[in-house]
Amino acid sequence: MPHPALRPLLLACTALACLAAPPRTLRVDYGHTGDAASERFGVDRVVLEPLPWPGDPAKAVDASNLGKYCFEVTDKATGKLLYSRGFASIYGEWETTDEAKAASRSFGESLRFPRPDAPVRITVKKRDERNAFKAVWAFDLDPADPLIEQAPAPEAGALIALQKAGEPAEKVDLLILGDGYTAAERGKFEAQARKVMEFLFAQPPFKEHRKDFNVWAICPASKESGISRPSTGVHRRTPLGTTYDAFGSERYVLTFDNRAWRDIAAQAPYEFVEILTNSETYGGGGIHNLYSTASAGNSTIGYLFVHEFGHHFAGLADEYYTSDVAITNSPSRPEPWEPNATADPKNPKWKALLTPGVPLPTPWKKDAFEAHSHDYQKERRAIRAANKPESDMDALFAREKVFETDLLGTDAHSGKVGAFEGANYEAKGYFRSQEDCLMFTRNDAGFCAACRAAIEKVIRQYAK
Incomplete structure (x- = not known):
């Protein structure tokens, strides 16, 4: 028992520790529906994730100016900005495809932020033709709403700490998820996850900033080995739902099951997510502040993993232009928001x-x-x-x-x-x-100057 004279001090220290504890993570899952001409939004569910918010509270407001979209969380009573982040989305890519000119589709998306203490207004904004963010959706949220989902997430297997350099609030937290691996292949996943982690940290500027990253891994067991590749008649029901042939591109790997992968990812502290697929055929994808994917068994995995992660992490544009893609750019060539491409060669971003x-x-x-x-x-x-x-x-x-x-x-x-x-x-x-x-070729040139500068800016946004 502590000495009676120390009890008030201990109680005070306990109270301070509670005050200093990070808030839980709140997540809004919503539907994003529309076509090439219009878009609509609707809340699906609100989830209180099991872990504390992994970010630095002093860097709650996004300074990167990246993303086709952004969202803001403001205190409803005072209007004070509490949190913001730029992001891109599957819908944001799909609306530029030929399919979007003739059909309407719906995609699941999420907004994650520290659980606020009082009711907030959440506003989603989208860039206009001048690259300025304009509000396209807003709704109010009460963090005390009893209908907020708090049930335990589905079992996903043990969390693997591939590299822990410090507390989550002080580091960039990267989560590597495995999809299409059976329970017997969990060791294979861990070996491949460690391999791609080393590829990432061998590449400047990630190499110089290795100490700024925590790297975690989770591999939910799949009933079958491998993932879907519909163009060849291969269909799998995997825990994360990854598939080749996204948007009709044989090499584009995405998951459209937002709920599934978010519930699994919530069991780790994360800001960025890479999904490794148990497959050999060349394929991957990367969307800023959503996730990136890579076929772990491909011979070019070193290039593939880092290239796709560049899209996800720093919003880097593809610099190649001779490959077949489903996306259609505007013939007016507006200035892209991505930091490594410009329409103004006389006055480039870099x-x-x-x-x-x-x-x-x-x-x-x-x-x-x-x-x-x-x-x-x-x-x-x-x-x-x-x-x-x-x-x-x-x-x-x-x-x-x-x-x-x-x-x-x-x-x-x-x-x-x-x-x-x-x-x-x-x-x-x-x-x-x-x-x-x-971002241009599979050669050994590394990231260009514009890409390196953009990556370092994002690292500074998350790491102390």
Whole structure:
């Protein structure tokens, strides 16, 4: 028993500790419905997640200016801004596809934030044609509402701490989820998760900031090994619902089961999520502040994991433009919100990083690259159409890497920072910061200057 004179002090310390404890995590699951011309929103459920909020309370307001959308949580009584985050979404991509011009679809999405002490107003905003955020949906939420879901989440297996560098509030918390792994394959998942973690931290600027990350892993057991690939007649019901052929693209891997993966992810502290799929066929995806995916058994997993994580983590645009994609850009070429692509080569976002004396736009071996790349894409499509083994695709990737490394690495402005035309799925009208980049090719060039700067900015947003 403590000495009577110490009891008031101990009680005071206990009270202070309670006051300092982080709030729980609150999540709003909602439906996002519409087509190319209009969109609508509706609350599905509100969930009180089991763990405390993992973020730094001093960095509750987003300073990144990233995302096609953003949301704000304000105190209903005072109007004070409590929390905000920019994000992109599956719907935000889908509305740019040809399908959205003829049909309406609905997608599940979520907003996560620290549980407030009093009623709040939540506002979702979307960028207009001038890139300014405009409100598109708002609703009120009372954190004391008895209908908020508080039941335990489905069993997902033990949480694996792949790397713990500090308390969640002081670090970037990355969660790696496994999908399509049976209970007997859990060891396989853990080995692959550790492998991709090392790939990530071998790549600058993640390499220099390794101590700023916690890395967690969860692998819910699947009844069958592997994930869905509908274009080849393969269908699986996996815990996370990942599938190839998203938006009709054979290599695009997404999950459309928002409820399922969110309930599993809630059992770990996280800000960013990577889903590893138990598959070998090349495929992945990445959406800013949603998740990224990668086929763990593919021979290019080192590139694939980091490339897709770049989309998710820092909102990086694809810089390639000769591959088949489902997304359609506006012919007016508006300035993209992504930090590594611009429509203004004379005044790019990365102008502080420009190499002195480099001409803008910056000339490069564009014609030679495109001629070779178009032939390569024809061969790639033929391999998939014939359903040839993945080793044939691996061999094609290897040959392409040799050619591109030589072409892009021996040009007049190789390694310099300028404004190189060809980016964001477009041969003309959009520009990237360097001739080669991890967001442009599968070569060993690493991230370009614009990408590195964007990644470091996001790390500073989450880590102390």
